[in-house]
Amino acid sequence: MVTDGDTPNWSELVTDILSLVFKHLSFTDFARAKTVCSSWYFASKSSSPRKNHTPWLILYEDTHWLMFNSEEEKFYRTQNLGRFAECRGVATCGSWVLVFDKEINFYIINPFTPELIRLPPLEYSNSGTKFERPGNYIFHLLFDDFRINSVVVGNSVLWVDEKTKDYLVVWSYKEACHPGPYIYYCRKREQEWFEIPASTCGKLIGCLDMAYKDEKLYIHTYNGSIRILDFSLGDLPRQIDNHPFSHRPFVTEFPNRRTGMRLTTFGDVVMIQWVTVTHKRIPFQIYKMSSKRETKESFPVLGWGDDAAYWERVHSFEDEESLVWDLSVTLPTKGVSGIKKNSIYFCHTSYSSIREVAAYEIPTHKITAYEIPKQDIEPIRHRGILIGEARWFIPCFGAGE
DSSP states (O other), rough: OOTTTOEEEEEOOHHHHHHHHHHHHHHHHHHHHHSSHHHEEEETTTTTOOOOOOOOOEEESSSSSSEEETTTEEEEEOOOGGGGGGGEEEEEEEEEEEEOOOOOOOOEETTOOOTTOOOOOSSSBSSSSEEEOOSSOOOEEEOOOOOEEEEEEEEEEEOOTTOOOOEEEEEEEEEETTTEEEEEETTTTTTBEEEEOOOOOOOSSSEEEEETTEEEEEEOOOTOEEEEEESSSSSSOOOEESSSSTOOOOOSSSSSSSEEEEETTTTEEEHHHHHHOOTTTOOOEEEEEOOOOOOEEEEEEEOOOOOOOOOEEEESSSOOOOOOOTBBBBBOOTTTOOOOOOOOEEEOSSSSSGEEEEEETTTTEEEEOOOOOGGSSSSOOOOTOOOOGGGEOOOOOOOOO
């Protein structure tokens, strides 16, 4: 009991009170609270903070990663990651990052713990394809009668269950800057890489981009159509044929624009064109499927009649959401600090300047650059990784962390 003049002993707060406090804390405040004393740490094991929606940025150093909190505008440095600090990050899910090293060995890393999940080597594959790995972040594919040289990892998605640590990893490859036709996936229970075959109709092949939500993998294929695979039914993913986008390809007259496919929290598909010419005032254009008649900012789906559906350009996300370019799904912004509604958070990957990390406000076309001084970042000695390869992610705590 505390009397007048006594200093309260905060370590003696009952667990129920601590739990009420913890659930209102931000991600970083919760992490700090766990370190106050042993009783607070043990109370945190049965608690969790409010769900984090504030984007963070991963920057690479030689032996560590820097993590930039956009809400606090502050850096946090990981523990010494050793040789894993040289890995390339290609996808994230919560606090988990999918990376691969120079020899194309895949890992899933939690930079906050740091916990490491080793994925099976590429040779553990049902496709029969042979891999030759020279050790410089590329590999060669060897088939019976031909080979493909200088292949790199292309589009990737990662899903991790924070409680069970079940995971799904999907990736495709690129050959000479062109997307390849092969897609591979691996799940925890199988410990083997499986090749996703082309669709039964033979038209939905290749991968221009991919996204994952609610156990469904969305693939933007070569001809602009969207292919959906359901991973919730049985051992093998099942292709969904009758969905709203099955016969509605996204094909435009702007081949010089990079196109990304993303999903909203409601499950809608949005196509986003990134104008790579840096002097353009409007670097992003957003399209959604619409059944309205043609307007100045829409174009019809080829091969459809009077009831044709159009990809219509929109100037905002639904329900005040925003998009982090490196994630598959849009984010809510109501009541969230450090992220603005109807914005796209991105970073250029074609240059090494960290000053190209920015947020784009869709209605006003305003671009806000994050001024991160280079002197705060130790130079990277090994070749093949640029500062511009920084990635946005949304960290969170798993059960009992």
